[in-house]
Amino acid sequence: MRALPSRLSRIPAVGSDEPMPADGNEYNFCDTCTFSRTCLQSGYDKGRLRDLHVLIDHVGPFREGEHLFREGDPFTAIAAVRAGVVKTYVNDADGREQVQGFFLPGEIVGLSAISHDRYPCNAVALDTVQLCRFSFPDIAALATRIPSLQQQLFRLLSQDIGKATLLAGNYSADERMAAFLVSLSRRYAARGGNPDRFHLVMTRTDIANYLRLASETVSRVFRRFQDEGLIQVDRRDLRLLNLSRLETLARSVLRE
Template identity: 70%
Template sequence: MPPADDEDAVKFCSTCAFSSACLSQGFDKSQLSELHVLVMHVGPFAPGEHIFREGDPFNAIAAVRAGTVKTYVVDSHGREQVQGFFLPGEVIGLNAIHAARYPANAIALDTVTLCRFSFPQMSLLATRLPGLQQHLFRLLSHDIGKASLLAGDFTADERMAAFLIALSRRYAARGYSGSHFNLTMARTDIANYLRLASETVSRVLRRFQDEGLLCIERREVQLLDRMRLEQMARVVLRD
């Protein structure tokens, strides 16, 4: 796999999951180059293709460059448990650092390309670039926070509102529309992630639409009454 070429240097800075660290710390050109040469552009992965599987050796983290990635595990009864969805600019593989093996499966939901970073090389670089090290810690903390997001005893409405608002914020943080976006994941995956029945997810979305909170057509969603959705989501998102 070839390293990222010079033509992509500007795109690297604008779309990379580590861009906020670079910008806030004011890394100079040589420091950016050191980080840039660690990047391997991987893909495309076709919808349904695995990026890694549970138990695979860990030696790299990857930022989603395009597309959506789902992570999941399969329990002892053969049932799939969705752990999360990763959008462009977000990092997969952080939870593999401790055990040095991926603790879940990652699969492409649509056409996915990745920016892959060798973790041993990035760790070495982070010892010389404190801003990068701090950003890695923030990414780890955020990943842990997402995992515990839905652990409480919340209603179906609260769970769905929190899912939509969190997704909206994540899109907006990457420069996409936070009010008009696609649900690239299937309803069954959303239900699995929220620990709800598929019929419940469909019913809640239908009621949200009837009440004028959103407009949904197939996978295209437009948030119409963000204030009410945020009020419902607040108990889950804790903000």
């Protein structure tokens, strides 16, 4: 678990549900907030930056197992993960859990809810989670005045269509697992982490439910990958020993 940036130290203490008060004098954009980063890159004037910033509620921490929202809750906001990992899932007809995605710091949760007025899935914290929460109606309204913000929203939504398409293919257990590991590796690396050594915050069952495999299969593939020298697993700690071979395996899933 990486340490939080110092500017986040003013976040309300554990258990508090209150949004962070907007600070008119000192800007406290968080590094992980995709919107903020995008807008900063685009070189916006202070006024509009302030417009964006006042929409952001810094909420958290949520502790392991706490729900950010549940299926059927009225949809009001999307959220950028600032710290921790979020899992979204639904329960199918037989009560089985179908994991829809894992969201690492910097990634946006709740986009699939936009077309409804209620969340279509549950979101739960897998460890200690901090969020930037945006009122969606407000940010959409602001987007009408900031074209690049609108564009960013379109891009985020469109990207998620592509992601959702990935695991829809009928790939083998090996291909799925390799793609999962490569994807995690790249996403951690994109946030400054180590691309070939990280900690799995999710259980084997979570991974299985995400990849549409049985948890036993996940165990067996981990085992075999280790025997073949591709990875080294010690409980949740993972080392990717042969990233290029994993990428080859994942190639067809990730479409490269």
